Amino acid sequence: xxxxxxxxxxxxxxxxxxxxxxxxxxxxxxxxxxxxxxxxxxxxxxxxxxxxxxxxxxxxxxxxxxxxxxxxxxxxxxxxxxxxxxxxxxxxxxxxxxxxxx
Amino acid sequence: xxxxxxxxxxxxxxxxxxxxxxxxxxxxxxxxxxxxxxxxxxxxxxxxxxxxxxxxxxxxxxxxxxxxxxxxxxxxxxxxxxxxxxxxxxxxxxxxxxxxxxxxxxxxxxxxxxxxxxxxxxxxxxxxxxxxxxxxxxxxxxx
Numbered sequence: 569x570x571x572x573x574x575x576x577x578x579x580x581x582x583x584x585x586x587x588x589x590x591x592x593x594x595x596x597x598x599x600x601x602x603x604x605x606x607x608x609x610x611x612x613x614x615x616x617x618x619x620x621x622x623x624x625x626x627x628x629x630x631x632x633x634x635x636x637x638x639x640x641x642x643x644x645x646x647x648x649x650x651x652x653x654x655x656x657x658x659x660x661x662x663x664x665x666x667x668x669x670x
Numbered sequence: 671x672x673x674x675x676x677x678x679x680x681x682x683x684x685x686x687x688x689x690x691x692x693x694x695x696x697x698x699x700x701x702x703x704x705x706x707x708x709x710x711x712x713x714x715x716x717x718x719x720x721x722x723x724x725x726x727x728x729x730x731x732x733x734x735x736x737x738x739x740x741x742x743x744x745x746x747x748x749x750x751x752x753x754x755x756x757x758x759x760x761x762x763x764x765x766x767x768x769x770x771x772x773x774x775x776x777x778x779x780x781x782x783x784x785x786x787x788x789x790x791x792x793x794x795x796x797x798x799x800x801x802x803x804x805x806x807x808x809x810x811x812x813x
Contacts, residue, residue, distance in 0.1 A: 574747035577736040582751045587758050592736065595754055599740060600732045602753035602786075606742050607729045609790050614728040620673075620721040625713035626690045627722070637729035641686060645723040646678035646693070653723040659683035664694055664711035 607639060625667070673718040683711070693722065749789035756782035 574582075580595050616638075618627060629638045645653035675681065675697065682695045697715075698708040730741040740750060759779035766772045 573739050573744045576733050583754050598754045602750050603730050612728045616724050617720040618722040620718045622717045623713050638726045640727040643725035644684040647673045647721045649676045651672040654678045656682040659685040662685040666712045
């Protein structure tokens with residue numbers, strides 16, 4: 569059985585019941601605004617792989633080239649010598665002595 | 671290509687600073703040179719292709735055509751209508767020269783804003799949560 573969803577067209581037709589002259593593009597902009605707001609609460613879980621670079625400490629999260637838009641990171645795995653991804657802990661006290669800024 | 675770390679859970683860690691993810695390790699040499707020795711946090715000294723697997727909460731995709739379906743749970747789709755009406759009533763209240771129309775529009779904007787806020791904040795977790803089953807307390811076995 570198909571799940572009921574609303575397309576943008578259906579949202580526009582509902583809005584036009586009370587605002588018949590509302591512009592399509594404007595409604596679409598408002599929908600996108602609402603989606604950004606929902607992104608703060610939504611639990612869309614995704615995974616991404618990244619390659620590590622020798623002697624590089626920092627990796628940019630919202631990398632346009634990688635095509636990922638990250639809100640919150642909740643787990644990181646590192647590949648071990650068998651090729652399996654193993655969860656590594658989050659360092660709570662991030663006061664590391666040697667800070668690499670590259 | 672696998673990495674050269676046999677137990678990453680013991681020697682590696684991550685943390686976030688702003689928009690950056692840091693990957694650090696305590697692995698090192700027996701050298702006494704400044705902070706390259708075993709035990710100090712430092713960058714990983716080897717490159718591994720696809721060495722990191724990052725789990726994250728993602729930003730929903732935006733809509734760009736009227737045939738698109740919003741990239742959020744379908745239980746939240748009807749709330750989008752409330753958000754759009756809330757904004758349009760606000761616009762109407764601001765544009766109208768008639769005080770009565772303006773006041774009524776503001777009231778309706780408030781009504782739809784409340785429905786929107788209630789939907790995403792008050793009942794949001796119930797709508798998004800995929801955990802099912804009854805909640806109950808299991809008493810300890812005292813035998």
